[in-house]
Amino acid sequence: MTATRARATNGSPILVVEDEPKIAQLLVDYLLLASYPTHHIGNGEEVVPWVRDHNPRLILLDVMLPGRDGMSICREIRGFSDVPIVMVTARVEEIDRLLGLELGADDYICKPFSPREVVARVHAIMRRVASQNAPGGEYLGIVIDREQHRAHVNGYALDLTPLEFRLLGVLLGNPGRVFSRNQLMDRVYKDSRTVSDRTMDSHIKNLRRKVREFIPDEEVIRTVYGVGYKLE
Numbered sequence: 712m713t714a715t716r717a718r719a720t721n722g723s724p725i726l727v728v729e730d731e732p733k734i735a736q737l738l739v740d741y742l743l744l745a746s747y748p749t750h751h752i753g754n755g756e757e758v759v760p761w762v763r764d765h766n767p768r769l770i771l772l773d774v775m776l777p778g779r780d781g782m783s784i785c786r787e788i789r790g791f792s793d794v795p796i797v798m799v800t801a802r803v804e805e806i807d808r809l810l811g812l813e814l815g816a817d818d819y820i821c822k823p824f825s826p827r828e829v830v831a832r833v834h835a836i837m838r839r840v841a842s843q844n845a846p847g848g849e850y851l852g853i854v855i856d857r858e859q860h861r862a863h864v865n866g867y868a869l870d871l872t873p874l875e876f877r878l879l880g881v882l883l884g885n886p887g888r889v890f891s892r893n894q895l896m897d898r899v900y901k902d903s904r905t906v907s908d909r910t911m912d913s914h915i916k917n918l919r920r921k922v923r924e925f926i927p928d929e930e931v932i933r934t935v936y937g938v939g940y941k942l943e
Contacts, residue, residue, distance in 0.1 A: 724748040725833065726767040728758055728784070729799065730776050734822075738771060741826040747833065755779030759787055767794055768840075769833060771820075774800040782814060789815035795836045799824075815894060839885060850886050850942065851931055853922065855879060864925035874899055875918045882932065882942040891939040915940055 725742055729735040730753045739749045750767070752758055755776035762770070770788070774781040785796050796815070801822040818832055852865040855876075862869040862879055871879065877899040881890065890898075892911040899914075919932045933943045 723766055723768045724750045726758075726762065726765075726770045726772075727751045728755070728770060728772045728776065728781065729753065730773065737826050738829060741830050742833065745830045745833070753777070755781065755784055758784050762788055762792060762794065766792070769795045769797065769836060771797050771799055771829070771833075772816075774798055774802065785814045785816055795840060797829075797832060797836070817888065850883050851929070852926065853879070853883060853931070855883050864922060867925050869921055869925075871918070871921065874914060875921070878914055878918055879922075882940070886942045889935045889939050889941045895940070 725747050727738045742749045756778035772781045795817045798816045798819040855862045881898045892908045
């Protein structure tokens, strides 16, 4: 785990990592039409150095690349950046592994794909990131104000510890995304300490109990067995 993580600015490009020229050009053209600046790389060996230097807004990352495969690239990028990563694959049977939280991919697209679908996925992820980085956020009646360090559920104040507040902020900023325990630790512990899975489970249990007091009929924070947790 790392204490400092790079974040892109709104002017940063979307990085298209694809070794097939026709597919790469199609993605670049449609993203440009949607007003997203782009940069294209066709060799896996060039990706990590470029990401370190340029902090892209999002990466469309093909799995099968010359030089280095997309899964190892994704794993290394997650060591220093929270940039959204969408894996592109023709091997449908590998989807579970691609999103298996050890990699840290945010989404996947299967070949052949519609470029309009790709742009729609990019739009959705950009909205989610904007919500996560905004001073406040709201979902399922849960409202979080990061500047005031306050959280409410349906107008009622949540009495959260600082760590529970950060944990809720991560989940609230990424509704529907499954986080492994290690990913949650990486985001809520600012000093890069190592804690046990049981410790994270305990924090989730306490947060879930506090939210349930005001939303008793919903399991808002869901357990995905064998993987981690998500905000339903």
